[in-house]
Amino acid sequence: MNHLLTTQDLDRDHLTMLLDTADGMVSLLERDIAKAPTLRGKTVATMFFEPSTRTKLSFDKAAKALSADVMSFTASSSSLTKGESLKDTVLTVQALGVDLMVVRHGATGAPWRVAEWVDVPVVNAGDGAHQHPTQALLDSLTLRQHFGTLDGVKIGIVGDIRHSRVARSNVFAFATLGADVTLIAPPTLLPVANSEWPVHTTSELDDALTGLDAVYLLRVQSERGGASVFPSLGEYRARFGLTAERFKRLKPDAVVLHPGPMIRGVEIDAVVADDPRSLVLEQVTNGVAARMAVLYHLLGGEADV
Amino acid sequence: MSKTVFRNGTVVTANGPVTADVEVAEGVIVAIGEAIGSGGDDVREVDCEGLWVGPGFVDIHTHLREPGHEYKEDTESASRVAAAGGYTSVVAMPNTDPVIDSGHLVRYTIERGREVGLVEVASAGCVTAGRAGEKLAHLDDLWAAGVRMFTDDGDVVADAGLLRRAMDYLAQLGGVVAQHAIDPGLARAGHMHEGAVASGLGMYAIPSAAETVVVARDIELVRLTGCNYHVQHISAAPTVELVAAAKREGLPVTAEVTPHHLAFTDGDVRATDPAFKMMPPLRTEADRAALVAGLQSGVIDVVATDHAPHADHEKDVPFEHAPNGVIGLEWAAAVVNDRVGLDPVRFFEAMSVKPAAIARIAGQGRWLGVAEPANITVFDPQGITDVRDTRSKSRNAPYFGRSYTGAVRYTMYAGAMTYEESGVLV
Numbered sequence: 001m002n003h004l005l006t007t008q009d010l011d012r013d014h015l016t017m018l019l020d021t022a023d024g025m026v027s028l029l030e031r032d033i034a035k036a037p038t039l040r041g042k043t044v045a046t047m048f049f050e051p052s053t054r055t056k057l058s059f060d061k062a063a064k065a066l067s068a069d070v071m072s073f074t075a076s077s078s079s080l081t082k083g084e085s086l087k088d089t090v091l092t093v094q095a096l097g098v099d100l101m102v103v104r105h106g107a108t109g110a111p112w113r114v115a116e117w118v119d120v121p122v123v124n125a126g127d128g129a130h131q132h133p134t135q136a137l138l139d140s141l142t143l144r145q146h147f148g149t150l151d152g153v154k155i156g157i158v159g160d161i162r163h164s165r166v167a168r169s170n171v172f173a174f175a176t177l178g179a180d181v182t183l184i185a186p187p188t189l190l191p192v193a194n195s196e197w198p199v200h201t202t203s204e205l206d207d208a209l210t211g212l213d214a215v216y217l218l219r220v221q222s223e224r225g226g227a228s229v230f231p232s233l234g235e236y237r238a239r240f241g242l243t244a245e246r247f248k249r250l251k252p253d254a255v256v257l258h259p260g261p262m263i264r265g266v267e268i269d270a271v272v273a274d275d276p277r278s279l280v281l282e283q284v285t286n287g288v289a290a291r292m293a294v295l296y297h298l299l300g301g302e303a304d305v
Numbered sequence: 306m307s308k309t310v311f312r313n314g315t316v317v318t319a320n321g322p323v324t325a326d327v328e329v330a331e332g333v334i335v336a337i338g339e340a341i342g343s344g345g346d347d348v349r350e351v352d353c354e355g356l357w358v359g360p361g362f363v364d365i366h367t368h369l370r371e372p373g374h375e376y377k378e379d380t381e382s383a384s385r386v387a388a389a390g391g392y393t394s395v396v397a398m399p400n401t402d403p404v405i406d407s408g409h410l411v412r413y414t415i416e417r418g419r420e421v422g423l424v425e426v427a428s429a430g431c432v433t434a435g436r437a438g439e440k441l442a443h444l445d446d447l448w449a450a451g452v453r454m455f456t457d458d459g460d461v462v463a464d465a466g467l468l469r470r471a472m473d474y475l476a477q478l479g480g481v482v483a484q485h486a487i488d489p490g491l492a493r494a495g496h497m498h499e500g501a502v503a504s505g506l507g508m509y510a511i512p513s514a515a516e517t518v519v520v521a522r523d524i525e526l527v528r529l530t531g532c533n534y535h536v537q538h539i540s541a542a543p544t545v546e547l548v549a550a551a552k553r554e555g556l557p558v559t560a561e562v563t564p565h566h567l568a569f570t571d572g573d574v575r576a577t578d579p580a581f582k583m584m585p586p587l588r589t590e591a592d593r594a595a596l597v598a599g600l601q602s603g604v605i606d607v608v609a610t611d612h613a614p615h616a617d618h619e620k621d622v623p624f625e626h627a628p629n630g631v632i633g634l635e636w637a638a639a640v641v642n643d644r645v646g647l648d649p650v651r652f653f654e655a656m657s658v659k660p661a662a663i664a665r666i667a668g669q670g671r672w673l674g675v676a677e678p679a680n681i682t683v684f685d686p687q688g689i690t691d692v693r694d695t696r697s698k699s700r701n702a703p704y705f706g707r708s709y710t711g712a713v714r715y716t717m718y719a720g721a722m723t724y725e726e727s728g729v730l731v
Contacts, residue, residue, distance in 0.1 A: 008505075087621045107623030108508045109577025128625065129507030168507055191504040 003115050004294050005124045006131045007173040015140065015176055018293050022141050025289035025296075029065065039068035042299050045098040047073040047090070048125070049105040054260055054284065055125050055134075059102050062291035068299070071098065086110065087117055094118045100299055103127075121298040123291075129163045135259055136169035137290040140177055142283050143214060146255055151178035156208055158184045158240055159218030159267055162191050162229075166259045167218060171197055184208055186240065188229040205240050209249055217242055217258045217267045233266050240267070247272045255279050307347045308335075309717070311683060314353025317360070317653045319672035327358055329679040332720030337675060349722075353683055356714055359653035361393025361680035363660040363670050364634060365454065365483075366537060366561060366609035369395070369426070371417060372410075373402025378614035378698050380414075383634070384423035385696045386612070388723035390634040391713035393680040394425040394661065394669040399436070400459040406431035406442040408450035415451060423723045425680075427666050429454040432462050432471045432482060439464075441471055448478050453665035456483035458537060459584075461519055463489055465526065472532035481533035481559075481663060484523055486544070487585055491515035496625050498571040498586045506577065508625065511586055513541035520544050524551050527558060535663055536560040538611050540585035542595035549604045559663050561609035562596050564633050564640035569593075569703055579620045579627030580703045583613070597645050600655060607660045610637045614699035632695065632702045638682075639690035640704070642711030649686075657682070679720040688712025 007015075028036055044063040048056050056072070063070045073093065084092075090101065100121045103111045108128035115122040126132040140150060147153050155174055161167040161183050174181050175198035182200040183190060190201055202208050209215075220236060230236050237243070242256065247269070256268070256278045264270045272278060311327040316337060328335050328342035336342060364387065370378035378386075387395050397414050399405030405414060411428045418426020430447035432455045434440050444455070455475060462468045462484065472482055492511040497503050499510035520536055524547060527534045536548060539560045551558040569587045581587060599605035613630025620627050633640070638656060641647065647655060653672075661670025671677045690712045692704040716724035 085618060085622065086626075087618075105623060107625040108506050109625075110623035112577060113621075113623055127623075131507075162504075163507070165507060168505070192499055192510070193501040194504050196501050196505065 003122045004133050004298065005111055005115065005122065007133045007136045007169045010173065010176065012176050015173060018137055018290070018297065019141050019144060021293035021296060022137065022286070022289045025292040026286065029285070029289060035065050035067060037067045038296060039063070039066040039299055042068045042099040043071060043097060044068045044100050044102065044295065045071045045073060045093050046102045047093065047104070049075045049086070049103070049110070050126070052104055052125070054287070055104065058284070058287040059125065059291050061288045062295055065288065066292055066295060068295065071096070086113070090114050090118055094120060100295065123294055123298065126165050129165050130168060132165040132169045134287070134291050134294055135166050136173035137294065138283055138287040139170055139216070139257060139259070140173050141286045141290050142257065142279050145282070145286070146279065147213065149178070150174060153179045153213045154182070154211055155179050155214045155216055156182045156184050156212040157216045157218065158205060158242070160189045160221050161185050161218065162189050163221050164218050170216065171199055175199070182208055184240070186230050186236070205246070209246060210251065213251065213254050215242060215250065215254065215256050217256065219259070219261060219263055220266055237266055242268050242272050244269045244271045247275070257283060259283070307349065308342055308345070309349040309351060309722070310342045311351045311353045311358050311681070314356045314358035314683065315649055316358045316673055317649050318674055322649050327673060327681070329681070329717065329720055332679050334673060334675055334677050334679055337673065351683070351715060355685070355687065357649045357652070357684045357686060358673065359649065359682060359684070360657040360670055360673060361682045361716060361718060362391045362638060362656040363394045363664070363666060364392050364610050364612065364637070365396040365607065365660045365664045366458070366611045367395040367397055367634065368400070368613045368630070369397045369414070370614055371401065372413070376698070377616050380417040380426065381421045382696065382698045383612070384418065384421045384426070386632070386634045388423045388716050388718065389696055389713065390636065391638050391682040391684060391716050391724070392424055392634060393682070393716065393718040394427060394666055396454055396664050397426055397428045398458045399429050399431045399456065404431055404436045405429070406434055406436065406447070408443065408446040411447060411450035411452055424718055425666065425669060427664060428452060429456050429458070429483065431455070432457050433467065436460060438462060438467070441467070441474070444471065444474050448480065452480070454481050454483050454535070454663070456485065456537065458483065458485045461485050461487050461489060465522060468523070469526050469530060472526055472530035472534070476530050476532035479533070481535050483535040483537050484519065485537050486516050486519035486523070487511070488515045488518050491518065496582065496586070497574050498588045500571055500589055502571045502575055506575070513543060513588060513592070516541050516585055517543045517547060520547050524556065524558060527551070527556050531557070533557045538563050538566065538585055538609070539596065539605060540566050540588050540592065542592045545595045545599040545604055552604065559606045560604070561607045562600055562605045563609060563611045564637045565631055565703060566596055567593065567600070567644045568640050573703065577624040579622065579624050580631065580701060582624055582627050582629055583611070583631050584629040600645055601647065601651070603651070606655070607663065608637060608641050608655050609660065610634050614697055615701045616699055620701045630701065632697050632699055633704070635695055635697070636690055636692055636704050636709065638684060638713055639709035639711040642686055643709035679717055681717040682713060683715040685712045685714050688714065
């Protein structure tokens with residue numbers, strides 16, 4: 001594994017290996033001293049050309065838990081605002097001496113371009129509405145912890161799928177791991193011409209709801225034009241929100257996931273978000289473990305964890 | 306008096322192809338026939354056995370980038386590229402800085418072409434002042450300076466009322482409106498063709514309808530005004546149908562297709578390499594096949610390159626941040642020969658005769674014949690063009706590392722050799 005850019009080219013064995021490693025990282029994080037010396041002397045650069053809080057913090061924590069040094073970069077504080085190109089920026093950071101770059105960028109494919117330019121492994125921490133592979137790993141980890149396997153698990157992904165890198169990453173990871181995935185959204189938020197995707201699609205949440213083992217809610221992304229592609233937030237909530245009423249109609253053992261940040265009162269009611277069957281905080285914790293697994297494999301960590 | 310004789314080629318004349326020699330003296334074809342013009346030390350003999358000898362190519366869609374963007378290309382570099390591609394004339398697009406929306410800028414553009422002297426540079430002019438889409442450019446002034454093709458290329462003339470006024474005006478003069486047919490609302494924020502590939506990439510995309518709604522609307526305006534209308538860089542199968550229907554109706558509607566739309570599809574965008582980013586975007590294989598068929602049948606009249614240089618640093622960015630456009634003058638003929646496979650008559654019609662007719666460039670695009678100006682391209686339909694380097698100042702092209710069947714062997718402009726296979730430029 002040279003880079004982690006997309007879930008689309010990860011086969012089942014590869015995904016399973018990463019999840020197995022992540023399971024070990026979960027155990028490590030539960031120790032009193034939740035830190036291993038595995039990546040001591042390595043430097044991880046987290047380069048966020050698009051704002052992020054939780055993903056950046058999660059990568060920072062993952063790198064530090066493996067004793068790597070972390071250099072952080074955010075677009076607002078960088079030379080980019082002075083007109084420096086992306087290429088010059090990443091070459092500059094490489095010249096400072098880094099062993100791995102974590103890249104988030106608003107433009108589709110940007111981490112691939114970076115991977116062409118630099119000689120170190122690149123982890124895609126989200127590119128445009130394209131891919132966010134570590135999110136898919138942490139979500140797969142969370143579901144596998146809960147159900148023991150993803151084989152045959154019926155997962156409904158609800159919301160702004162068209163503009164979601166989380167959906168694009170999860171669809172392929174979930175399907176590769178054997179899950180049965182349904183995309184549920186208004187027509188303007190479903191991807192155009194998605195016949196190549198291993199999914200079912202519907203715009204009727206109420207019909208799909210009772211058959212699901214897991215409901216994966218996406219945030220309504222107003223910054224990606226979400227607000228202009230359906231009539232109103234109220235109308236969205238009425239048809240696609242996981243309200244308290246809809247939550248009651250789920251299977252008794254069904255669970256709810258959300259990549260955050262949640263917009264309570266739109267895609268999810270507060271009582272649902274705070275219910276024990278909501279795995280949102282488990283997802284966050286697992287995010288650190290999943291990213292530790294990725295850093296571990298990409299940086300060739302060999303010491304026992 | 307020095308002469309050139311092209312020996313034994315397939316010579317494309319007004320009466321069709323003949324195997325013959327072509328003798329040139331003082332910038333004019335003086336004889337076409339068998340075993341002519343022999344003898345004399347001052348005769349340049351060019352062996353054209355197995356080669357096509359026809360009128361020099363004419364590109365009605367070239368971005369010279371001068372004035373204003375000389376770091377991308379200029380008249381001199383573009384002229385060398387054009388000559389190497391078999392071109393003896395190019396029409397400069399007016400989206401320069403400043404834009405070509407009045408006569409003195411046209412005269413400057415043409416004069417720069419003459420100074421370089423490798424191809425005849427004609428100039429298009431803007432439809433609207435400042436290319437701003439708000440009011441008409443100085444159409445009379447542009448016409449007087451020699452403009453025959455009017456376009457806001459790079460942007461559509463979106464306002465139907467404004468376009469109608471331009472068409473009323475130009476219908477009287479006899480000019481042609483060349484439309485960059487992309488509806489701004491449907492194309493909003495889009496970077497590639499709307500379809501399965503864009504969906505997988507999560508990229509904002511441009512449906513084929515962005516092109517068809519503009520062309521369908523504009524054809525109505527042709528019915529209303531009678532103005533000559535030309536569809537630039539046609540990209541979608543349904544647009545080919547619209548143009549075919551307009552032609553059946555007898556409307557003065559023409560269309561061009563670029564080499565890259567004949568060669569590539571949106572599948573090539575999967576790796577998000579900005580070398581595949583252009584406007585309109587590469588569409589599906591079905592669209593590409595319709596463009597090939599349209600060029601073969603003549604529904605699509607001509608090949609035009611949309612040669613659009615951009616500097617490395619402008620394309621060394623993520624796909625969505627890259628400017629639109631690719632270069633292509635140098636390899637257009639090879640790509641067309643390879644991907645479409647036209648007979649020599651249709652080939653020179655699409656590459657030379659019809660482009661010159663659409664853009665009204667006198668002395669260009671003339672079937673070879675005695676007393677015609679010696680603008681001649683010798684093309685080897687079996688030759689191989691390996692795309693490794695370019696004479697352009699820019700390298701933004703999807704062709705590098707690829708090989709095409711067909712090669713330009715010689716280009717002669719106004720009786721002087723401007724390109725030979727060996728790469729020597731006069």
